[in-house]
Amino acid sequence: MPDRTPPPATTAKYIFVTGGVTSSLGKGIIAASLAKLLQARGFRVTIQKFDPYINIDPGTLNPYEHGECYVTDDGAETDLDLGHYERFLNVPTSQANNVTTGRIYDHVIRQEREGAYLGKTVQVVPHITDEIKRRMLMLGEKGEFDIVITEIGGCIGDIESLPFVEAVRQLRWELPPNDSIVIHLTLLPYLAAAGELKTKPTQHSVRDLREAGLQPDILVCRSEHPIPMEMRKKIALFCNVKINSVIEALDADSIYSVPLLMLKEHLDERVIKKMKLTGGSAHPDLEIWKDFLGRLKNPTEEITIALVGKYVELPDAYKSINEAFVHAGAQNECKVTVRSIQSDHVTAENIGQLLHGVDGVLVAPGFGERGFEGKVAAIKYVRENRIPFFGICLGMQCAVVEFARNVLNLEGASSTEMDLASPFPVIAMMEEQKNITQKGGTMRLGAYDCELRRGSKAAKAYGRNHISERHRHRYEFNNQFLQQFEEAGMVPSGVNPDTGLVEVIEIPNHPWFVAGQFHPELKSTVQNPHPLFVRFVKAAIQHHKNEL
Numbered sequence: 097m098p099d100r101t102p103p104p105a106t107t108a109k110y111i112f113v114t115g116g117v118t119s120s121l122g123k124g125i126i127a128a129s130l131a132k133l134l135q136a137r138g139f140r141v142t143i144q145k146f147d148p149y150i151n152i153d154p155g156t157l158n159p160y161e162h163g164e165c166y167v168t169d170d171g172a173e174t175d176l177d178l179g180h181y182e183r184f185l186n187v188p189t190s191q192a193n194n195v196t197t198g199r200i201y202d203h204v205i206r207q208e209r210e211g212a213y214l215g216k217t218v219q220v221v222p223h224i225t226d227e228i229k230r231r232m233l234m235l236g237e238k239g240e241f242d243i244v245i246t247e248i249g250g251c252i253g254d255i256e257s258l259p260f261v262e263a264v265r266q267l268r269w270e271l272p273p274n275d276s277i278v279i280h281l282t283l284l285p286y287l288a289a290a291g292e293l294k295t296k297p298t299q300h301s302v303r304d305l306r307e308a309g310l311q312p313d314i315l316v317c318r319s320e321h322p323i324p325m326e327m328r329k330k331i332a333l334f335c336n337v338k339i340n341s342v343i344e345a346l347d348a349d350s351i352y353s354v355p356l357l358m359l360k361e362h363l364d365e366r367v368i369k370k371m372k373l374t375g376g377s378a379h380p381d382l383e384i385w386k387d388f389l390g391r392l393k394n395p396t397e398e399i400t401i402a403l404v405g406k407y408v409e410l411p412d413a414y415k416s417i418n419e420a421f422v423h424a425g426a427q428n429e430c431k432v433t434v435r436s437i438q439s440d441h442v443t444a445e446n447i448g449q450l451l452h453g454v455d456g457v458l459v460a461p462g463f464g465e466r467g468f469e470g471k472v473a474a475i476k477y478v479r480e481n482r483i484p485f486f487g488i489c490l491g492m493q494c495a496v497v498e499f500a501r502n503v504l505n506l507e508g509a510s511s512t513e514m515d516l517a518s519p520f521p522v523i524a525m526m527e528e529q530k531n532i533t534q535k536g537g538t539m540r541l542g543a544y545d546c547e548l549r550r551g552s553k554a555a556k557a558y559g560r561n562h563i564s565e566r567h568r569h570r571y572e573f574n575n576q577f578l579q580q581f582e583e584a585g586m587v588p589s590g591v592n593p594d595t596g597l598v599e600v601i602e603i604p605n606h607p608w609f610v611a612g613q614f615h616p617e618l619k620s621t622v623q624n625p626h627p628l629f630v631r632f633v634k635a636a637i638q639h640h641k642n643e644l
């Protein structure tokens with residue numbers, strides 16, 4: 097028998113999370129919940145997502161295909177699960193936290209073209225799997241983390257996932273004993289006619305995993321009903337796991353309840369014992385988390401916010417915005433009900449009816465001209481009727497266009513994204529973007545600084561004048577029109593100190609009319625709700641009281 101491969105130089109321990117039976121079981125939430133419990137015990141934890149699709153990243157995917165595209169501080173366009181990781185852990189992620197099949201193959205092919213493989217035949221094993229392993233270990237080799245949790249996208253049995261599963265199999269052989277475990281998430285379907293949960297899909301899923309060379313250490317079983325002890329024993333017997341490693345994951349009233357459910361099931365204890373982790377506290381400190389849940393579940397106020405966007409049929413398309421409202425609502429002890437409005441359907445004639453009874457309006461980001469005029473019509477209505485307004489990215493650009501048309505009387509004012517021949521291009525493409533033809537990763541991406549005007553609504557919300565926020569766009573406020581806007585009452589209250597580009601606009605004499613070129617929702621977490629969302633919700637609460 098050949099000698100075992102020497103273990104890679106790494107100080108971290110690795111947890112691999114796989115899924116079976118069906119997609120959308122919540123691997124990301126389980127991974128984030130486990131990470132939260134381990135973090136609350138004092139361990140330094142990060143999470144990464146390996147996605148099996150061939151796109152380089154989600155940047156060019158339609159939101160209907162994959163939900164929102166999450167952007168990190170370093171400008172990576174990533175999977176929306178990274179948003180869950182940040183919201184739970186309150187720790188920024190980076191380019192290294194999300195890897196796709198496309199990125200792996202792109203790197204290997206580039207290496208081959210440069211002669212890195214010395215003329216050898218390039219194959220899935222070992223070249224593709226070696227590159228996957230390199231990236232799986234990358235975060236752990238920095239010395240910044242005690243534990244790296246790796247979520248493998250897709251389902252066991254999918255052709256696309258096989259190289260990732262094979263890479264995990266190899267790593268489990270190469271890493272020292274107790275330095276890695278596999279957690280497998282499955283579904284126990286409930287058959288109403290039979291009146292019972294069924295374990296066979298889980299057995300088959302584990303069988304497929306074992307055929308690929310992986311034996312799960314812990315099974316997390318999603319279920320609509322409590323799992324009887326006899327059924328846990330059966331699952332343990334047929335899947336080769338200890339009975340106390342069969343973890344029940346019941347449907348929760350909120351994703352933020354899942355860490356406490358996993359704590360009750362002792363998931364973190366099982367991980368600590370199996371990996372022989374030392375140095376953490378005996379019990380997780382979850383006081384801040386429990387306080388947040390208490391506020392979330394016991395609101396004293398209730399408001400309705402209209403979210404005007406073009407992808408509202410798929411809730412995941414605006415995942416971070418919806419979660420930011422959860423955080424800001426809890427901070428204000430307020431239940432925020434989000435009413436989605438398809439901007440395609442909005443007209444000047446029906447907007448009053450569509451917005452009847454709402455306490456605030458958020459106009460969402462997006463690309464392309466579909467639904468643009470509907471967003472402009474909605475902003476005109478809220479500006480004139482003094483309803484609290486919050487615009488994000490394209491939402492800010494729409495606010496600028498609406499103001500130009502209806503206050504500055506610049507007929508035909510628009511964005512050059514929508515109308516290249518506009519006589520008044522109040523929103524225009526950045527000079528450095530004009531010659532770019534590739535779509536992926538070519539926008540203003542990632543964190544940029546912004547100086548806020550003293551005394552502005554934005555500055556009061558943040559409590560400081562210098563901020564940094566994440567961007568994802570190509571078009572900007574056209575500074576040629578800046579003086580006209582300011583003289584008419586729309587203030588550029590946030591400006592990039594290096595470029596002079598306008599980042600925030602607001603109308604001071606409106607109850608709350610603030611819009612940002614950046615994406616504030618991407619930095620809202622349980623521990624640090626985003627201040628602009630907090631103040632927007634507070635303004636909506638005040639509007640609700642005034643309307644009573």
